[in-house]
Amino acid sequence: MKAIKVTEPFKVEIVDVPKPTIQKKDDVLVRITSGGICGSDIGIYNGTNSLATYPRLIGHEFGGIVTEIGENVTSVKVGDKVAVDPVRSCGHCYACRIGRHNVCSSLEVMGVHRDGGFAEYVTAPESNIHLFHKDFDESLLGLVEPFTIGVEINRRGQISKGDKVLIMGSGPIGICAMQVAKRNGAQVIMTDLVKERLEKAESMGADETVLVSNENLEERLMKFTDGEGIPVVVDTVCIPSSFEQAVQLACPAGRVVCIGLKNQPSQITMAEITKKELTIVGSRLNNNCFDEVIAGFEDGTLKPEQLMTKAYNYKDIMEALTMIQEHPQDVLKIVLKFEDR
Ligand SMILES: [Zn+2]
Ligand SMILES: [Zn+2]
Incomplete structure (x- = not known):
């Protein structure tokens, strides 16, 4: 064969x-x-x-x-x-x-x-x-x-009905995680640096999108959550700074899902995790x-x-x-x- x-x-x-x-x-x-x-x-x-x-x-x-x-x-x-x-x-x-x-x-x-x-x-x-x-x-x-990667992310992030979720990055994994989150009854806001990708994400079901090169993400998240801050952040960008940002953006008692396989360290402040009592989880396969x-x-x-x-x-x-x-x-x-x- x-x-x-x-x-x-x-x-x-x-x-x-x-x-x-x-x-x-x-x-x-x-x-x-x-x-x-x-x-x-x-x-x-x-x-x-x-x-x-x-x-x-x-x-x-x-x-x-x-x-x-x-x-x-x-x-x-x-x-x-x-x-x-x-x-x-x-x-x-x-x-x-x-x-x-x-x-x-x-x-x-x-x-x-x-x-x-x-x-x-x-x-x-x-x-x-x-x-x-x-x-x-x-x-x-x-x-x-590829959609099972999205299901695993949702399970690890305990994403369920009524949750508001930020998915950083609108590539294939971001899109799969978004459709699974929507299937679970969550509301999803997605980011990217490429406008066409965001248009695609919206056409596939994302509730809102943010072109991070042009817009202030924190402001948009505050609006999206009526000022509470975002409870679930999924980082599919997977660079040291995106992981740092995910931890910063998550609101008190929030969850952060990490899927990156890079070996470079991120600078994360422990007080941020402790004060907000964040749950930071990996999601693999x-x-x-x-x-x-x-x-x-x-x-x-x-x-x-x-x-x-x-x-x-x-x-x-x-x-x-x-x-x-x-x-x-x-x-x-x-x-x-x-x-x-
Ligand atoms: Zn794959
Ligand atoms: Zn084994």
Whole structure:
């Protein structure tokens, strides 16, 4: 079968590799129909993703159609449309024992630490396979994973009905977190430096947007919250100063959700955390969030079709990568379609 392999930084190839087979009784074999390209795939391609090792079959956002199942598999059958959770965990470390397997001490993400889903076929254990209950557009099956990042952010930030939420940054993760927050009944104000991104965010459901290069964010937040200050801040900008700002902006008893993976320190004043008794939490990958996203796709509250900027055949991976690198402001999500041509 064909697969997309990054052999070393800046070198990507369509390779022939053996088609995976059912090895264990709970294995499921999936014919991949679509995958989403993520910032971290770009990081593997250009050598800036410190977690990746080479050579690597990339792709952690992918879904498709079940073509074979192991003898113990009961939740899916041949022909079902599914999305595949790329998070693989050990099941017995502290994090796994307390139900937080997405931060397993020996965590492996398909497409990063081990081979991924930009391939014609993939096998994964039944517990990583999540069923669509309705017939769903094949080109969107690969877009569940980015929305699971949004669900995890919402869970970690305890975002619920009536909450007012600031999402800093209107890229794909910001947009996914926003649609999930809206689905949860929250009101969302979003920021960006690019006007077109904010227009897009508003068209996808953001209640208000702030062009931070032109407007005073604090004033807008005071207006948005009737002078109380913002109780939940999600930082998807992920630079040292944005984290500092998130902590500053959160109101007393507020929550701050951090998703950055950069190693540079931020200067945070402890008094700010103590005096306001802030809850500052990290949010990584997803902790069994796939079924919630599929429910959102199926009830129409989450809209993957709006996230997809453009679709390419997987053999045009170079063209897709070039598009993302040359027009980062115009792209939310590029989809790869795995079909013959
Ligand atoms: Zn991703
Ligand atoms: Zn573990």
